[in-house]
Amino acid sequence: MTMDVDFSALATQGPDGARRLELALDGMTCAACIFEIEAALKRVPHLAAARVNYADRRLSLEWTAPTFDFGLVTERLRRMGYRARPFERESGEREERETSRRLLRCLAVAGFASVNVMLLSEAVWLGGDMDTVTRDFFHGVSALIALPAAAFAGQPFFTSAFAALRARRLNIDVPISLGVLLSLAMSVYETLTHAPHAYFDSATMLLAFLLLARYLDHAMRRKTRAVAANLAALRAPVACRLDTDGAKSFVPLAALAPGDRVLARPGERIPADGVVVCGQASLDESVVTGETQRRAVTAGDSVYAGAMNFDGALTMRVEAAAGGSLIDEIERLLDKATAARSRYMRLADRVSRLYAPLVHIAALATALAWLAAGASLHDALVTAIAVLVVTCPCALALAVPAVQVAASGALFRAGVLLNSADALERLAEIDTVVFDKTGTLTTPEPRVANAREIEPSLLELAARLAHSSRHPLARAVAREYPRAATLDGAREEQGAGVVAIVDGVEARLGDPRFCGLERDCAAAAREEASIIAFRHGERTAALVVRQTLRADARETIEALAARGLRVILLSGDRVAPVEATARALHIAEWRGAMKPADKVGRLEALRAQGRKILMIGDGINDAPALAAAHVSLSPIDATEIAQAAADAVFLGDGLAPIVTTIDAARQAHTLMRQNLALSLLYNAIAAPLAMAGMLTPLIAAVAMSSSSLVVTLNALRAGGETKREPSMQPAQQREAAA
Amino acid sequence: MTVLLFLVPLALLLGALGLMAFVWSLNAGQYEDLEGAAARALSDDDLEDTQT
Numbered sequence: 035m036t037m038d039v040d041f042s043a044l045a046t047q048g049p050d051g052a053r054r055l056e057l058a059l060d061g062m063t064c065a066a067c068i069f070e071i072e073a074a075l076k077r078v079p080h081l082a083a084a085r086v087n088y089a090d091r092r093l094s095l096e097w098t099a100p101t102f103d104f105g106l107v108t109e110r111l112r113r114m115g116y117r118a119r120p121f122e123r124e125s126g127e128r129e130e131r132e133t134s135r136r137l138l139r140c141l142a143v144a145g146f147a148s149v150n151v152m153l154l155s156e157a158v159w160l161g162g163d164m165d166t167v168t169r170d171f172f173h174g175v176s177a178l179i180a181l182p183a184a185a186f187a188g189q190p191f192f193t194s195a196f197a198a199l200r201a202r203r204l205n206i207d208v209p210i211s212l213g214v215l216l217s218l219a220m221s222v223y224e225t226l227t228h229a230p231h232a233y234f235d236s237a238t239m240l241l242a243f244l245l246l247a248r249y250l251d252h253a254m255r256r257k258t259r260a261v262a263a264n265l266a267a268l269r270a271p272v273a274c275r276l277d278t279d280g281a282k283s284f285v286p287l288a289a290l291a292p293g294d295r296v297l298a299r300p301g302e303r304i305p306a307d308g309v310v311v312c313g314q315a316s317l318d319e320s321v322v323t324g325e326t327q328r329r330a331v332t333a334g335d336s337v338y339a340g341a342m343n344f345d346g347a348l349t350m351r352v353e354a355a356a357g358g359s360l361i362d363e364i365e366r367l368l369d370k371a372t373a374a375r376s377r378y379m380r381l382a383d384r385v386s387r388l389y390a391p392l393v394h395i396a397a398l399a400t401a402l403a404w405l406a407a408g409a410s411l412h413d414a415l416v417t418a419i420a421v422l423v424v425t426c427p428c429a430l431a432l433a434v435p436a437v438q439v440a441a442s443g444a445l446f447r448a449g450v451l452l453n454s455a456d457a458l459e460r461l462a463e464i465d466t467v468v469f470d471k472t473g474t475l476t477t478p479e480p481r482v483a484n485a486r487e488i489e490p491s492l493l494e495l496a497a498r499l500a501h502s503s504r505h506p507l508a509r510a511v512a513r514e515y516p517r518a519a520t521l522d523g524a525r526e527e528q529g530a531g532v533v534a535i536v537d538g539v540e541a542r543l544g545d546p547r548f549c550g551l552e553r554d555c556a557a558a559a560r561e562e563a564s565i566i567a568f569r570h571g572e573r574t575a576a577l578v579v580r581q582t583l584r585a586d587a588r589e590t591i592e593a594l595a596a597r598g599l600r601v602i603l604l605s606g607d608r609v610a611p612v613e614a615t616a617r618a619l620h621i622a623e624w625r626g627a628m629k630p631a632d633k634v635g636r637l638e639a640l641r642a643q644g645r646k647i648l649m650i651g652d653g654i655n656d657a658p659a660l661a662a663a664h665v666s667l668s669p670i671d672a673t674e675i676a677q678a679a680a681d682a683v684f685l686g687d688g689l690a691p692i693v694t695t696i697d698a699a700r701q702a703h704t705l706m707r708q709n710l711a712l713s714l715l716y717n718a719i720a721a722p723l724a725m726a727g728m729l730t731p732l733i734a735a736v737a738m739s740s741s742s743l744v745v746t747l748n749a750l751r752a753g754g755e756t757k758r759e760p761s762m763q764p765a766q767q768r769e770a771a772a
Numbered sequence: 773m774t775v776l777l778f779l780v781p782l783a784l785l786l787g788a789l790g791l792m793a794f795v796w797s798l799n800a801g802q803y804e805d806l807e808g809a810a811a812r813a814l815s816d817d818d819l820e821d822t823q824t
Binding site: 087090143150168175179 | 776783784788790794795799803804807810811812815
């Protein structure tokens with residue numbers, strides 16, 4: 035595909051006059067690519083800077099000269115085998131990066147303060163014969179470190195606690211803030227009255243541990259989201275826009291406005307919802323509706339974004355903004371479904387909702403009990419603070435995020451990207467799996483169904499020939515050997531096929547009549563399939579092209595059934611093909627001809643029976659169902675709207691990641707529960723001791739740290755066992771080669 | 773005791789310098805691409821530049 039798109043219009047101009055543009059890159063396999071890309075771009079004239087971000091797979095460019103030729107950059111990248119697309123950093127992502135930096139800054143300050151204060155405090159605890167002046171000096175220095183540090187590093191908790199209190203709620207940040215503030219206030223009082231102990235170390239350590247947990251939680255979500263956004267950018271196609279003067283220009287989809295006239299050529303997807311102005315074609319709308327039979331459209335018909343144009347060029351008018359389109363209806367359903375799911379509460383939230391009031395009551399009860407027993411107000415308060423500090427939810431706060439980080443890292447390596455932090459917990463709870471058919475159980479693009487019956491060398495030759503054509507059927511053949519070299523001198527005859535001379539013999543691929551194979555092909559013709567003929571001298575083949583089951587669909591269904599999960603197939607396609615698929619995969623429960631609202635309705639009926647559903651789908655029509663299910667997965671070749679609605683996206687051609695994900699989620703869930711149990715156990719032991727006034731700050735600090743450590747070590751077990759599937763290769767990489 | 777009056781602030785000063793260095797590197801974006809940075813250490817590009 036030779037198409038140079040001028041993305042430079044999307045660059046942002048900084049105050050210094052320099053233009054910057056960020057590109058999402060595909061095709062980077064190892065660190066050596068960094069140097070290859072940067073070295074190649076160094077020689078592009080007028081390009082001031084090019085820097086690869088390897089972790090996010092992005093390339094940022096900077097230039098000032100107006101004469102800078104952007105085409106050179108895309109051309110060089112393409113020649114090296116990388117695909118690049120402009121990446122518009124969403125404002126959300128910018129915010130996330132800022133939050134991440136702020137947390138890291140707070141963590142650094144809290145870490146610095148806690149280490150230094152701990153050194154001083156330890157000297158006080160262990161130096162039994164220390165004179166009062168030295169001790170006061172140490173406490174004074176501790177105060178000078180701890181107070182400003184807590185004021186800075188405690189902000190994430192203080193603001194959240196304040197917001198919760200204003201809304202008359204209690205969250206986990208309230209006891210944290212109270213514990214920190216009370217222990218600081220008490221320590222200042224103790225220092226001023228020359229008392230033997232102060233608790234600056236407890237306060238700062240508490241902050242450091244909690245900030246660590248928050249940072250881990252945040253970093254995990256940020257990383258997967260960054261990569262997912264990349265993939266979305268890479269997949270976002272460009273549209274061929276017809277300007278008023280008849281000139282064609284390629285623009286990113288985001289640049290399309292209602293009223294624009296767009297050209298959709300055969301082999302391309304319809305870029306936006308609209309109305310056909312002229313031309314006729316048959317569209318494969320399986321991604322939109324699930325229906326696999328093609329629909330013929332002509333001037334005046336509505337077309338929907340995502341449909342594949344099979345033959346014939348269409349000129350269409352974009353009408354995305356007009357309400358009542360398919361997308362509008364789907365978005366309405368989507369909103370409703372998402373709102374229903376947002377009520378789900380995370381495991382950690384559920385625990386901390388109970389935990390926060392309990393800690394306050396325990397601390398208050400301690401103070402009252404000590405007062406009643408005749409202790410002074412000061413002693414009663416000190417003990418109450420000890421309770422607040424020792425029941426610090428450090429381990430509790432680490433329990434869930436630490437597991438999430440380890441498990442999502444392992445899944446990331448196995449080719450599964452999590453969209454939401456609580457997806458793992460919801461995945462672990464499922465008992466029913468609902469599949470979409472088209473594009474999920476079957477491959478999204480048509481494939482050669484009888485590939486195995488054809489001699490491999492012949493098929494490879496056909497694929498090499500097919501690489502010279504953009505016809506959808508030819509692309510299906512080309513997909514069999516995605517990396518095969520094209521044939522020199524291949525020539526396409528419009529509406530008939532491709533022809534080339536191989537080893538002195540003419541090779542033809544295309545319409546049966548074009549290859550003179552009408553009789554052979556008539557025999558091979560079946561319902562639901564297209565026939566493409568191939569002839570090389572005397573060797574001939576009739577290739578049956580249709581959507582085929584994904585290679586490991588049957589194994590995956592069996593593996594799911596073996597885990598005691600109920601498997602259901604819901605499809606928008608007609609009943610006959612759905613039945614055939616269900617029978618081939620031994621799925622007992624299936625329904626066809628379902629509209630998006632029907633799917634949501636069915637899921638709701640299942641939910642009313644108390645089922646927790648995992649929905650797996652790829653089409654635009656699946657998006658509401660994906661959002662309505664308890665948890666959802668999409669293959670990476672799914673439509674953007676489906677990916678956005680799904681909790682996780684898996685890479686590769688197969689379905690094996692589904693089983694991997696469920697197993698990993700179940701293991702992670704077990705570990706989270708263990709961790710919560712461990713931290714609650716720790717509190718159950720430590721809190722009574724603190725209430726009895728038996729804990730010295732040193733023991734409290736050691737106990738607190740070791741409980742956090744145990745929880746973290748336990749969480750690391752989630753990272754070990756998932757391996758990358760050998761067959762996994764991002765689908766788009768293959769497409770790029772095709 | 774008097775030696776502490778010097779040593780404790782000195783120790784804190786050194787620690788604070790480290791903290792400042794961290795915050796500076798954080799704001800300079802050095803933690804944006806940790807995987808790439810690990811690989812960049814192996815590159816000899818900078819040597820070529822000085823030779824030409």
